[in-house]
Amino acid sequence: GQQVMQIPQYQHVQEGEDFTTYCNSSTTLSNIQWYKQRPGGHPVFLIQLVKSGEVKKQKRLTFQFGEAKKNSSLHITATQTTDVGTYFCAGRGYQKVTFGIGTKLQVIP
């Protein structure tokens, strides 16, 4: 079945440093979504990427979808304490949306 791997599982950064999380699928995806889950909260939709090689930006966040539509990344520039949380990618294959394990980001002030 479809598997979505995400690395790293944990990341500690100093406030102001950059952060990147990577997502890889075992199968070609129709699209990929990214979610953020704050501690004690629920996943909140950030963005969806559909096209091969697509790049989207939301302020300090940059999302990329690989050319083969099997991998994706989320990059945060100059992290802030408000960026703390777990970032999940969710890849849509044939029928299902499969979530990665998430990358838990801690920002040290």
Place this chain on the structure above:
Amino acid sequence: GAGVSQSPRYKVAKRGQDVALRCDPISGHVSLFWYQQALGQGPEFLTYFQNEAQLDKSGLPSDRFFAERPEGSVSTLKIQRTQQEDSAVYLCASSLAGLESYGYTFGSGTRLTVV
């Protein structure tokens, strides 16, 4: 409503007890999904409805798990004879269209603890 509403927020069940978890999706959202999230893990797919039709239930871990959405709006996830491994947060999500087009809006979840 403004968001996806789930109840109860917390549920403690004795092993062997039946539980029912409710999800009230955003009005007009056609698609509804149930996910199970264990501590430190990503959400795991359980089942998917489009209106009242359950189109995919392949993620339900056993026949003790049952979900319904009889009128295409509110959905209930029922777990019979709960076991300790059922302890998790159960998330409901809804979206405007089918699987392909839109991001999901999640509810706050029901944290189930089986003792």
